[in-house]
Amino acid sequence: MARDGVVLDVAAVSKSFGALAALAAVSLAVREGEVFSVIGPNGAGKSTLFNVVCGLYAPTAGRVRFRGREIAGLPPEAINRLGVAKTFQITNVFPEISVGENVRVAAQSRSADSGRLPSLWRRPDVDMRVDELLGAFGLAGRRDELAENLSHGEQRYLEICLALATEPSLLLLDEPTAGMTPGETKDATQLIRRVTRARGLTLLLIEHDMSVVMGISDRIAVLHFGEKIAEGPPEAIRNDPKVIEAYLGPPEDEGPRARE
Amino acid sequence: MSSIVTGRALLVFAALAALPAVPGVPTYYLLLAFDALLFGAIAMSLDLLMGYTGLVSFGHAAFYGLGAYATAILMERGVLSLWACLGFSVLVVGAYALVVSYFATARRGIYFALLTLIFAEVVYTFFRYTQTFGGSDGIQGLPDAELWRGVPIDTPQRKYYLVLAYLAVAYAACRVLVTSHFGRVLVAIRENEDRARFLGYRVQRYKMGVCLISALLTGLAGAIYPMRSAFATPDLMLWTESGEFIISVMIGGLGTLAGPIVGGVFFTILRDKVSSYVDWYFIVIGVVLIAIVLFMPKGLLGFRRLLGFRQWRATG
Numbered sequence: 001m002a003r004d005g006v007v008l009d010v011a012a013v014s015k016s017f018g019a020l021a022a023l024a025a026v027s028l029a030v031r032e033g034e035v036f037s038v039i040g041p042n043g044a045g046k047s048t049l050f051n052v053v054c055g056l057y058a059p060t061a062g063r064v065r066f067r068g069r070e071i072a073g074l075p076p077e078a079i080n081r082l083g084v085a086k087t088f089q090i091t092n093v094f095p096e097i098s099v100g101e102n103v104r105v106a107a108q109s110r111s112a113d114s115g116r117l118p119s120l121w122r123r124p125d126v127d128m129r130v131d132e133l134l135g136a137f138g139l140a141g142r143r144d145e146l147a148e149n150l151s152h153g154e155q156r157y158l159e160i161c162l163a164l165a166t167e168p169s170l171l172l173l174d175e176p177t178a179g180m181t182p183g184e185t186k187d188a189t190q191l192i193r194r195v196t197r198a199r200g201l202t203l204l205l206i207e208h209d210m211s212v213v214m215g216i217s218d219r220i221a222v223l224h225f226g227e228k229i230a231e232g233p234p235e236a237i238r239n240d241p242k243v244i245e246a247y248l249g250p251p252e253d254e255g256p257r258a259r260e
Numbered sequence: 261m262s263s264i265v266t267g268r269a270l271l272v273f274a275a276l277a278a279l280p281a282v283p284g285v286p287t288y289y290l291l292l293a294f295d296a297l298l299f300g301a302i303a304m305s306l307d308l309l310m311g312y313t314g315l316v317s318f319g320h321a322a323f324y325g326l327g328a329y330a331t332a333i334l335m336e337r338g339v340l341s342l343w344a345c346l347g348f349s350v351l352v353v354g355a356y357a358l359v360v361s362y363f364a365t366a367r368r369g370i371y372f373a374l375l376t377l378i379f380a381e382v383v384y385t386f387f388r389y390t391q392t393f394g395g396s397d398g399i400q401g402l403p404d405a406e407l408w409r410g411v412p413i414d415t416p417q418r419k420y421y422l423v424l425a426y427l428a429v430a431y432a433a434c435r436v437l438v439t440s441h442f443g444r445v446l447v448a449i450r451e452n453e454d455r456a457r458f459l460g461y462r463v464q465r466y467k468m469g470v471c472l473i474s475a476l477l478t479g480l481a482g483a484i485y486p487m488r489s490a491f492a493t494p495d496l497m498l499w500t501e502s503g504e505f506i507i508s509v510m511i512g513g514l515g516t517l518a519g520p521i522v523g524g525v526f527f528t529i530l531r532d533k534v535s536s537y538v539d540w541y542f543i544v545i546g547v548v549l550i551a552i553v554l555f556m557p558k559g560l561l562g563f564r565r566l567l568g569f570r571q572w573r574a575t576g
Contacts, residue, residue, distance in 0.1 A: 054458065080460035092458075094451035105448045108441050109460040119441035120469075166459050 005032040007170055007202045008053065008084075013062030013072075015048050022048040024226045025062065030170070030204055035193070037205040037213040039237075040223035041247060046206045047089065049223070050174055053204070054086040055079040066170065080109075085168035089175045089206075091155045095148035099139055099158060102147050103130045106165035133161045136195050153184050160192065170202045177212055185209070189216055210247070214238065222246065266435075269518070273428055280417045290416040292532055294423050294488050298481050300524030301427045303508035304434060304517050305477035310506070311515030312438055313470050314450035316373045319360065319380030320505050323475040325497030326353050326383065327482025332399040332492035340406045342413065342422075346483050353479025354472070356383070361471035365464050368453070372467075377499060388494035398493030405487040419488045426484055427521070430477050434517050437473065446470055447515075511552055513559025522560050 008030040015023040023045045030036040038046050051057045053064055055076035064072040071079050080086075094102050104126055108114060111124035134140045137157040142150060147158060156176060163171060176192060177185040193216045196203050207213045213220055213234070220237045222230040224246040230237055237243055276297070280290060302324060309315045330349035339345070356379075364375040387393055394400070404414040413422055437443050445466050448456045457463050486492050495501070504527065512523025530548065534541040552559070 076457045077460050077462050080458055086458055088455075092452065092455050094448055094455065096451055097447060101444070101447075105444045105456075106459045108444065111441065113441055114460075115462070115465075120473075121436050121440050123440050162455070162459065 006030065007032050007067060008204065009063075009065040010049070010053065011063045011065070013049070013052055013059045013064060015045075015052055015057055016060045021226050023052070023059075026223065026226070026228050027062075028221050028228065028231065030202060033200065033202055034218040035196075035203045035205060035216050037207060037217040037220045038223060039207055039210060039213055039220060042208060043225075044223040044246075045226040046208075046223055047174060048226075050086065050172055050204075050206055053079075054084060054172060080166055080168075083167070083169040084172065085163035085166045085170075086172040087159045087163045087174055087176060089178055091152075091159055093147045093155060093158050093162060096146060098144050099134065099147055099150065100130055100143040102158060103133055103161050103165050106162040107133075109165070110167050129165065133165055137161055137191070152179055153188070156180065156188065157191075160195075164195070164199070168201065170204065171196060173203065173205045175206055175208065177207075177209065185212060192216075210238075269431065269435075273424070276424055277421075280420055287416045290420045291488065292529065294416075294420050295532075296525040296528040297423045297427050297521075298485060298524075299504075299508060299528045300521035301423070301430050302478050302481045302505055303512060303520035303524035303527075304431065305474045305481070306505050307509050307512075307514065307517055307520040308434060308437070308446070308470050308474045308477075310509050311513075311517075311520070312443065312450060313446045313467065315365075315467065315471070316506065317364075317376040317471070317474070318373050318499065318502050318506070319376030319378075320475075320478050321497045321499065321501035322360075322380035322383040323353050323357060323478040324482040324485075324501065324505075325387070325492070325494070326356055327479035328485045328492040328496050329387065329393060329399070330479075331405075331483045331486045332402055333393065335402045335405065335486065336399055340403060340412075341409075342405050342407055342487070345405060345487075346480060349479050349483035350476060353475055353482070357472050357475035357479070361468045361475065365467040365471060377502070380497060380502060381499065384494055384497040384499075387497060396494060398491055398495075399486075400491045400493075402486050402490040402492075413487055422487065423484055426480065430480070431517065431521070434477075438517065442466070442469065507549060511549065511559055513561040516559070516561050519559050519561035526560065 006029045010026060010028045012025045012027050013023055014021065014025055026049060038049060040046050048057065052059045052072065055071070055074050055078065058073040063070060066082055066084060069082070071082065094105065107126040107129045108124045111126065113119040113122050113124055131140065134143060137160065139154060139157060139161065142154060147155065150158060160173070160176060173192070177188050180188060189212050205213060205217065217234055219232065220234055221228055222237060222243050229242045229246060230240045279285065279293060302320065306317060306320055309317050327349040330352040331345040334345050334348055360376060360379045364372045388396055404412045406412050413419055445456065445461055449463055449466060453463055482496070508523040508527045509520040510523070511526055512521065513519030530545060531541060534544045538544065
């Protein structure tokens with residue numbers, strides 16, 4: 001059913017909110033092991049696309065297949081259990097419990113007892129996986145700190161730890177470097193690439209910061225006003241006149257539009 | 261850390277078990293202790309919802325009252341076995357709680373509180389305004405229950421040990437529950453329900469599950485009550501009763517289990533003492549509650565924590 005190596009197949013997906021068409025017949029195919037980025041100016045429909053894939057919204061039209069299986073319209077928890085994990089653009093962790101407990105509750109989601117009666121009294125041992133994840137993101141020393149006391153950058157990493165702890169095969173990152181300084185962004189981008197590669201993950205990344213995606217993406221799709229206007233390797237995207245126009249405005253405009 | 265808590269809990273239970281052996285403890289105080297510990301046990305059950313899951317039930321009095329009526333109905337018909345009464349109340353309360361928890365957890369936010377309240381008021385109205393189970397008089401004049409044939413739970417001492425045994429078992433069960441896989445998910449739901457869904461958890465199932473467990477524990481406490489009072493009346497199901505459970509949890513400290521037990525004991529004794537002096541005792545209790553909320557926002561045990569005791573919050 002699935003085309004060769006295609007993990008996520010988004011076919012002609014549309015999503016309207018009342019009269020507003022946030023997505024208009026967008027198609028893309030993410031292959032096993034690649035880093036696929038979706039970029040576009042704010043309001044282009046990137047987050048809507050993500051929310052359709054991860055189950056927050058059901059699409060108005062079109063299909064979403066994950067490893068050959070139709071997932072459009074399934075609830076988020078079902079899609080997560082199939083192996084799709086998502087991070088959030090605005091940090092979305094469990095604020096008043098410790099960093100270690102945050103990752104633990106995510107990690108035990110995949111334990112054998114999860115959803116079964118023995119989970120009422122048993123306590124799965126996921127310490128090793130928690131340690132490993134916290135170590136990978138430099139949070140081992142912050143284990144007993146409440147999540148709300150972490151710095152912004154640390155919270156962004158915890159966000160990724162939570163998603164990875166559910167052992168996905170496809171990771172959706174929604175602007176993972178949002179709010180970071182350029183230096184932090186560079187470090188974070190490299191760290192994300194290293195960790196996901198080590199785990200053999202397929203990555204679907206949303207960004208509006210072009211510099212982040214150019215360095216790590218295998219392929220890039222560009223959304224503009226809910227439509228896909230380009231797709232290809234970073235070099236082709238960088239030089240695509242339609243993309244430049246979408247980001248900078250048409251050449252005959254009085255002055256370029258703000259990139260954001 | 262958990263072993264420390266267990267050690268301390270054992271000490272407290274040992275002290276409570278020794279209470280009837282203290283020479284010169286009047287019967288009245290043993291029965292007051294019964295009420296206090298029962299109230300504490302109910303507040304602890306409610307804490308599973310309020311403190312751990314972040315759901316406030318305004319209808320726990322219905323679980324309590326139904327448990328009491330289950331016992332009363334059996335005893336009235338000559339079935340005196342403690343175990344039969346407990347079993348029957350589990351069935352009755354469980355069936356009702358299944359319906360309530362399904363609908364109450366189907367929607368988010370304030371609906372849980374409202375739906376638990378509305379269901380409870382329906383149950384109250386049925387018992388109060390129909391004559392099916394004695395109307396406003398309820399079921400009165402019940403005999404003593406039997407632990408097993410020939411061993412009646414008749415003296416105040418035996419009744420006291422009954423409630424103490426129940427509290428010990430319920431406390432141990434709750435402790436295991438909140439440190440389990442399930443308990444951690446409850447805390448995650450309290451902290452951030454949406455994120456829990458994106459980690460693969462069927463949130464409504466967990467909410468239903470904890471609601472059911474909390475209801476059954478409260479129903480079992482209700483089943484024990486007529487074994488001391490010899491009656492079950494609709495007043496047990498009144499919404500003010502639910503309110504007193506909530507107040508006890510808050511006095512003691514949300515999300516601590518032990519705190520709400522202390523809160524329930526404190527509330528029961530305070531009510532008993534103040535009401536023996538003045539009729540308008542609720543005004544006095546209200547002032548005490550306001551003082552606690554203002555000056556000890558984390559409850560009695562939370563206040564102790566400020567004084568340098570080790571944290572034992574489930575989430576730590």
